[in-house]
Every structure is written in C-alpha cells, then in structure tokens.
Amino acid sequence: MNKLTQLFLERRGYTDEMLKKIMDPSHPDLMNIDAICEALKKIHDSQQHIVVLPDFDMDGITSGVIGYAGLSELGFTASLYRPTPADGYGFTASTVKELIQEFPTVKAIITCDVGITCYEGIDYANSQGVQVLVTDHHVQESKERLHASVVVDPNCIDDTYPNKDICGAHVFWQVLQHYAEKYASPFIQSQIYRLRVFAGMGTISDAMPLVNENRPLVRDSAAICRLLFGEQGLNFLNSLGGCKVYRRAFWGLHYTLEEFAENGKIQKPEDIDEDFFGFYLAPTFNALKRMNGNMDIGFGAFFSNNPKDCASELFAMNEQRKSAVATYFHEMMTTDQSYAPYVYISEAQPGILGLLAMKAMTLSGVPTMVLRQDDDSYHGSGRAPVWYQAITELHPQGFYIAGHQGAFGIGVKGLDQLKALHDVLESRVAEIIKEMEEQGIKPDCSVEADIVIAQNGDGDTAIDIPLLRGYWIDMQRLKPFGRGFEAPKIELRFDFDQAQFVTMGSVKQHLKVQLPYGFEALCWNQSNIVEDLKPGDKLVVDGHLDVSEYMDTITLCMVGDIRKEK
16 A cells, blocks of 8 residues: 555544445435335326425535426426525425415425425415425424425434435435336436436535445546536537436536636546535535525526526626635634634624635634624524534534534524533533544544655655655545545645745736656645745645646646745
C-alpha cells in the first residue's frame, strides 16, 4: 500500500473492518414499500389522477423530478405541484386546497421529501376524498398516528431500516424502482433505474453521509451526468426513449450541465463528481429557497419549454446568493460573538443562515448554529459533523430542532436559553471528542491535516512525485468523499525562497506557486497575498491534490488556500 494512503487511513482510524462496513451498499427493503406499491398499482390501473407534492429545496426538486418523470414513464396520469418556499417546510390544509384548485381531478397525492409532520394537510386531503401516500426521510418526532394511506420513511417511528441517512429523493427512487421491478417490463425498469442520477444529487445536497448505499448512488449519479455532458450527451439524448416528460428531465439536466460549462465550472466530463454536486450544482438550485425564488424556475430547468433560460436564471440567482454569503460571513467572523464557535448571531436573511453555519463549521470542526434575533427569540440553522447527532442530542434537552442530524433548523427563546445551547454544545462535544480519541478515531471535521508535504523535513514526505501520484490514484479509488467519509486534508509547507510566484487570470487574480520537481500549487483568487510576502516567510497551502491539464500536459498539483505559517 502507498505510504501516504496508509498514513491517511491510520490517522482517520479507518481499520479494514470499518472500511468494509462503510463500503457495504447492501440494505433491506424500506418498510411499507410493498404496501405503497400496491396502492400505486390500484391508482395506475384505474388511471386516477395522482399529483406529486415535493419539498422546495434541492432534495425536494430532485425528488419531484424523479416522481413526475418516473410516474409518467410508468404510465400514470401524473402531475407535479410546485411548492412555494415562502410557506416554509411542510404543507398545510391551505397548500392542499391550492393543489386541488390547480388539479381539480386529483384523486391521490404522493409526497416526496416532505409529509411526515404534515398532519393538518393530510387530514384536509382526506376530507376532500384525496388519499395521501407519504414518502419522506425526515424524523417523525410525534407518536400521533399520521392519517396517510401509506408512509414510507426510514425515520418514521418503529422503522428498522438500518441507514437513517438517505435523502428524500433516494426514498422515492427506491419506491419507484421497487414498483417497476414488480409490475413493469425490463425496459421500463432500466428507465426508472436511470432516474437514480437525481437521487445522487439529492444525497449530496442534503449532506447525507457518504457511506453504505449512498456511495454507489452518488458514484452512479456522477457517471450518468458525465454521459449527458457535451457532444456525447447530445448523441445519448437523441437516442433516448421514453415519454415526453421522462426525456425532458434528462434534456434539462444536459442543459443545466452546459450552463456550468459555459461559465467555466466544467471543462471536461471528469470534473463532474461529488465536489461538483456539493459546491456548484446543489447551491445553484438551493439558491431558489435561499433567495425566495420561484419554484417554476427550478422545475422549469427540467420540464419547461425553455430549460436553457431557466438554467441561466438559476445560475445568476446563485451568483447573488454567493455575494450575500460572502458579505454576511465576513461580518459574522469579524464581530464579537460571545458563543463562538458553537453559536453565532447574524442579521442575514433566513435562507442563507445554514450556509454560514456550514462555512463556520468547516473552519472549527465542531457543530455550529447561526441564529437570527427576532425580538427575544433566536431562530436559524445549524450544521453538524457526522459524529454529532444534533437532533438526538438537543431535542431531549428541550431545544426546538427539526430537519436532519447534520443539517437542521433550530430556535431558542431568550438569552438564557441561548447560553444554555452554547453550554450544552461545548460540554457534550468535548466528551464526544475525548471518547473518539480514546478509540483512536479522528473526527471527520478535524482541522488537522491528514498528510503534510514539507520540503524542510518536518512533514510526512518531501515533494516526491511518484509517491504523491500513487497516493492520488488511491484516493480516486476511494471516492466519493463527503460527510461521514471526508476527503483527506493536505498541508503543503515551503519557504519563500523555494518558490516562484506567478499571477494568472483575466485580471491576474489567481496565484500559481512553482516548486521543485515541477510541482505546483494553485490558489484561486488569492494573488493579492504576493504583496505581503518577503524572503524568510514560511508558507502553507491547505487543500488537496489534483491534476492540472494545460496544453495537453497533465501535471500533479496542489489546490488550496495559501497562508503564512504562524
């Protein structure tokens, strides 16, 4: 085994047994999956009108695409209801009333990524003679019976599905794939199977841990996207069979990928991976809810007559979102924060508080909440590393918290409860980290580097191109990386006089650091640091290894953020 690969695995505490467990994709059927398929078969055979009711974030959008395209391809009389982000998570009687007004012939509603907490909305649907089938993945906190015809949710009470961390799109895809295997032809089964591309996107978007069945799902999703990209994508799509709605979903994905290519985010198919999903695709679609956009744009990218325009509008909206996040994050990190790094207060709009929490958590490695004050209450969003189960930890303590273990909404009343939240987090996190360290396990979000490359001899290796390339190849085999199986963090140390600094880009905004043996470090949008550097400075680049392709030359390089060593 490559020396650096072995060091990475040992420092993370990844034993052979643990890796085998993480990599195992096998799983049983979801509870009630046969029952929901039987209910769907009755709806199909009677050709009753069924409407897909999704949530409004990226997982909800991908769930909705799977549902509308999948049910249409399976021969249902199906429609798609587009929710309004301003209404907040879930649906009410008012939502169902609007849905019935839009689709007056509806006889059944199937939810996706939503429904497990929507007692009022489901009861109203029943009163109107509309049955409700629920597919969701959110936690069912109340033991009160939900009056849906069938519920499929790995996080509902008494469900024994082992992996509670699958996204809503994945749940819905499993339902439709199971239905196809029971009732459809092999061709239709393959058509539904291909829809897993959207479930993989939802998995990354909802920050599901990349373990077990989530791993091949994301890997397949990236592979299907690569197939849809560029000229080969056009060739594939022109030969794609299926109904109009089904084909439009894949054409829309193609146009969306082309939008990213036109804006320089994708140069080649290999650029489409879990990082692309997490850093570009998911934030772009989530910008709709964060900026109070119209969901017709999000679903329009897949089902409208002008998908290219919708994709362009989404991209532009995300650029606005990025600017807002940068402004508020700088403000948040440069003002007095009494409860940092666990709790921050911000005046940012509610839709971007979760992004601020994620950025702050990346720096500190601990669960982080960003709240906005409203009179004497504080409400916002939080993010947590996989080793801290936020809902399990905080709900019994009396805090309002809802969502997922790693990404959730949270609220407190008054300064006393705000301080209590901080104290509970600080105390419990210290206990968990101590327990993990005693077991030889390194927390996934630790800010420490896994591998140190140093020319002065105080690292794990000097710049050794064959060794580094072998390590990089091993990491490609271990992908995908994400929450629960974090990508390795690399630290490159060097002295000022060992490097040459070259600025690049249209306005010389990027920095290339040229080092011995042809090794380079690329630091995007960081050329301004050159003005502050001088002989004798000891420098560090924090990031990851990658390959750079330029003028038919492929070079191993470091990509990351440059700083002076403290």
